[in-house]
Amino acid sequence: MDDVRELYDGCYRRLVAQLFVVCGNLAEAEDAVQEAFIRALEKPRRFSAIENPEGWLRTVALNIVRSRFRRAATFQRLMRRTGPTADSVPGLSPDHVALVDALRRLPWEQREVITLHHIVDLPVREVAAQLGVPEGTVKARLARGRTRLGPLVRDFVEEVDHV
Template identity: 40%
Template structure:
């Protein structure tokens, strides 16, 4: 039976699953078993998240696998893994800091909530038929002229004036009713 070799998404062979990987990774499992917990605790204290610390340590060990033949000759291969894990944590922190600074510059300034008058106006506008509401907004909020609105809507200017009159009357009646209900009159 032939041994199957696992390939990663980029087509490279996974060294841990290739024939003879046991000899090439001699001592790696022992190092992993001896150091994973301790490194995870250190990084957890630094990053403040156990799952993130585990991911960082796991990534450092994954980066050690292809280099294991060279690393196993070091006096302290755990030191290399530790340095890589810490570098990953620091890089992640820097990346997070950069993202937060960017987002801070992108955020809009805090704006006060709408005034009671604005709320009452919005409520009154919501009671208008769609066309009257649109004409009212175009004239009073967008600042379009009666002629511009008539051209945009494809109706005579007199029709726009009529719709504006009805909209104003309805809004005024609604606002007057609201003031009477709240006792502001």
């Protein structure tokens, strides 16, 4: 476990940079490298016997990126054949983009409860059950999230009110 930690500290950034060059998407590169490390941790004995662990991680991460790329390409082909046309899919309105941007600035727990409660329209009780937390925790996260979200959407709300 300590060996993997040292390897992670020593080569994670380098591997992400290498994968980024291949796939052109930083988040995808990070996900693939993290998944490679997870696979290494799932079989520690086998991984410790590998002669070139960084090379193994790179190969696994590249295979993950390739696999995701193939799946995405297959999905796109299927959607062109059977899915909705570009005309029938509404574009994102500026207010939708602004709201998503504001929500991304919130901590995960607050974003999660606000989305489930206000966007998915689940009652507090169901949000609590789905997340496995007490209702009071959901209410507290909602309150804190709304407080943080207010200044982030104030300009956007004022623009909508004036139009």
